[in-house]
Amino acid sequence: MNNLLTKHILGGLENREKFQIDLLEWFDSHQRDLPWRNNSSLYKTVISEFMLQQTRVTTVIPYFENWIEKFPDFKSLASAKEEEVLKAWEGLGYYSRARNLHKLSKIVSTWDSFPTDAKSWQSLPGIGPYIAAAITSISFNQTEAVCDGNVVRVLTRILACGEQFKDGSVAQKKLRPHAQKLLNIQRPGDYNQALMELGAIVCHRQSPSCTTCPVQVYCTSGKQGDPERFPVLAKKKKSFQKIKRFWIESNDSLLLQKPKEGENKLVGIYELPKGIELEISKKGKILAVKKRTIGQVEFEESIYLTSLTQECDLNRYNMEWIKWENLNNITLSGPHRKWIEELK
C-alpha cells in the first residue's frame, strides 16, 4: 500500500508533473459551467461545498441559486432565522449541514479576516478534512489535497490499488497521502477540482469513459481495461425496521410531529407522527405503506388513518396541528412532503 505510488509511473517526478499538467489542461477546457464557478468567492465556495457533500451537482444547482439569492453573504445568513435556513434546505437532506452552516456563518461574521489554513477551518462546525482542504486550496491556494469519493475512485484506478477498504472513509484516509503527493502545488485548488471533475464526468463508477480520459496513459487499470474493479469496498450489512405513523386530521389541520431542540438531528423538520400508539382512539386503516432506506437501514413505514384521544398532551409528543394552508411554510423532509401531497 505504502509503496503503491513508488512502484507506479507516477512515482517519478517528471511523470507526475506531466500528469498534473495534462489534467489541468483538460480541466481548463472541459470543466462544467457551474453557478459557484461564476464570480466565485469564498462564500460561494463554502456554500457549494456544504451542499455538494453527499449530494450530486444536478441536485445542488437549483438549491444553490436560490440560496445565494436569499442569503447572499455570511452576514445575511447569520442573521436569518433557523426555520428560514432549514426551509431553504428542504429536500436536500442531511439537515445538520444546514444547521452547521448557519452556526458557521454566525461565527465567521464576527471575524475581521479569514484564516487561510486548513486546521483553522476544520475546527468550524460541519467542516471535516474534505471541506477544509477544498476551501483552503480553492480560496487560499493552500497545498492541501482533497480526498473525497471521486478522488478515491480515480486514484485507486490509476494505481490499480486492489486493497479492500472497510468503507469509503477508510479508503479516503488511506489514500490521502498519495493524493497529497500527486497534488500540483502551483494550482492546488484547480488541480483538486480537476481530479474530482474527472471522477464526476469521465471516471464514472460504472462504464468509465477511458477513451476520452486525459490521463489514461498514467492509469494502470485503464490500460489493463478493468477500471470498474476499483475501488474495492467491503459490503455492508443491512437491517430492516418497521414503523407505524399516523394520519390525524381535524379542523382543516394535519397533526405533525417536530423533534425539539437537542433531541436529535431532525430538529426543525416536521414528520407524520409516530410513537403515539397510546394516544389514538384506534389504529384505523392503513392509508399507505412506504419504503425508504436511510444508511444501512431499510424502513417500512405504514401510515394509519386514525384520530386522537381527548386527553392527549400534544406538547409531550412534540406535536402540532398544521393548517393545510400553512403546510408550505413549514419544513418537511422530502419523502414526508411527497407522502402528504399524495394522501391529503
Add this chain to the structure above:
DNA sequence: AATACGGGGTT
C-alpha cells in the same frame, strides 16, 4: 471502529 444522517443514481 461503528453508526446516524437523506436523497438519488443505475441497471
Add this chain to the structure above:
DNA sequence: AACCCAGTATT
C-alpha cells in the same frame, strides 16, 4: 426493485 454511493459528527 435491488443495488450502490457520498463527508461529518457522535458514540
